[in-house]
Amino acid sequence: MKTIAVEPGAGEPVVIEKPVPEPAAGEALVRILRVGVDGTDHEVIGGGHGGVPDGEDHLVLGHEAVGVVEDANGTDLEEGTIVVPTVRRPPASGSNDYFERGEPDMAPDGEYVERGIVGDHGFMAEYVTSPAEYLVPIPEELASLGFLVEPISISEKAIEHAYASRSAFDWNPESALVLGNGSLGLLTLAMFEHTLGYERTYCLGRRDRPDLTIDIIENLGATYVDSRETPVSEIPAVHEAMDFVYEATGVAPHAFETIEALAPNGVGALLGVPGSWEFEIDGGDLHREFVLHNKALVGSVNSHRGHFESAIDTLTALPEWFLEELVTGIYDLEDFEAAFENDDTTIKTAVEFSRI
């Protein structure tokens, strides 16, 4: 079968032929339909993140997948069921408490591998195997967009943790700011508008009009903020202070400017993963602001099965026009390179391995 993989240092994905995997006991065989591409894939390809499985010279890419159960292999799954696989798996050393209690997303370094990212092959293959417990069934009508369940689950978790941090008091957020107009930022902006009930939403980017993402932002009813004109720290003066800031840029100064962008009692969810980056801050002002206005910052990575299940509901609730505009390309295996292009006309792409 064909897989899309990257060899360390190559800097671009290639097709690698591999045998169709055999499911072990407790595993099902899944025929892959579509696999989305995101910023993490680009980081893995570029060598800035992730790593090949022990003893291998390549990593099969892909962690945003949707497939169909081809061989249930004695598990509780039914053949023909559409499923989305979760991403984290126990490390070679075996399972641990985080997996036992269904919270692999809270496992620290060394206590997990991530399919398609670090230490385990991903889902960009015609067939994959997985323990049934890591395959989340979704309704058949969501099959074509099922590759969005994983990225939405990332935001489900971040939002759950952010709300938890505000659960000790009566919090009634009305304004939300998304930092970053990539596919994750736009999906989250749509959640703030359509499933979380925020009254006023904003999305920060650095694009000139006309631009696809600005059109989507405005069609969602949100306000576009150009970071070249309005730095994050000045957003309260220019627009308003935000009850919720969702950071998906990986621009490290944004993590700290978020403290200034927040309204009293607000929370910032941080999701970016920058490299080393030294800069000066007025740490005294930020510290005081943090304390005197009861602000919170919450870092969040990965997601667990419960977040995938919430993401299915969210995907159902998002408007069709939005999802159509968000997905700018679905490419056959023969044209897979096109799915990895990343210009201003690309928002979200996926590679199609097979059809229902």
Next chain:
Amino acid sequence: MKTIAVEPGAGEPVVIEKPVPEPAAGEALVRILRVGVDGTDHEVIGGGHGGVPDGEDHLVLGHEAVGVVEDANGTDLEEGTIVVPTVRRPPASGSNDYFERGEPDMAPDGEYVERGIVGDHGFMAEYVTSPAEYLVPIPEELASLGFLVEPISISEKAIEHAYASRSAFDWNPESALVLGNGSLGLLTLAMFEHTLGYERTYCLGRRDRPDLTIDIIENLGATYVDSRETPVSEIPAVHEAMDFVYEATGVAPHAFETIEALAPNGVGALLGVPGSWEFEIDGGDLHREFVLHNKALVGSVNSHRGHFESAIDTLTALPEWFLEELVTGIYDLEDFEAAFENDDTTIKTAVEFSRI
């Protein structure tokens, strides 16, 4: 009656004679027993924090009080009941949602005054009046230490908010670090040891042995960390990464180094209130660490009635020897200046206005 007040710019407290206040409808008259002194009082005296009530030329100090109801004045209180007053009151513009729902601690700037700190006279007086709803009854046997209820309530709130931020997953903290060996730091260290059940606790200071606070830290079963030898960011390497970091130094770099001191999934509660303070950070490393290890920082200020009620339980649970060593001096009104001395032999002091 005698009060202890400060005039802006004077730099030291003085006794000011004022008439005994008359309780308005809904208010009780309280005879003050003792009022504690803390770092905020020193900041108010120094002019770095707080402010006199509108139209006045002085501020009566004191926000950590315990008293006895002298005249219930038709309220639900009973004369002779020992009470601790909360600190925040509605501003001159009138009440607001935060007060209506019993969460004045979440009110932003301008939506409150603070007795003895900003905009309203404090409790360092022979008598004070207060709406009954802001007077929290405590058991008579706690009367002598009742001035510790307010500072403990500050930590009750910070800890509640920190735990809330970790409530979206199964969090089992074992290690706690208190930054700061002042009275609030030591009270909180004792809470980690005696009411919160942490297995390993640490307290950071910058004192040479022999030292009263180091003795208390070690007698509590905690490890003393000298910040001159072990910077906050190096604590994980020298000791261990911490599930909970409680910052009570007001040293702004500590707020950011806390991210490095935390274990995966850990939380830092920030309570210090520094002034402007510019410095360089590796914001990229901190941002990445925040995200990849699901860390959280929570700012916390003030406390509400529920936190005072929890603080009463905590005060009951703390060991007697600890409280005796913590309180280094109770001074009569004639010797009040001694309560404001702040050297290495002072931990916690109070001024005694009257006895039961």
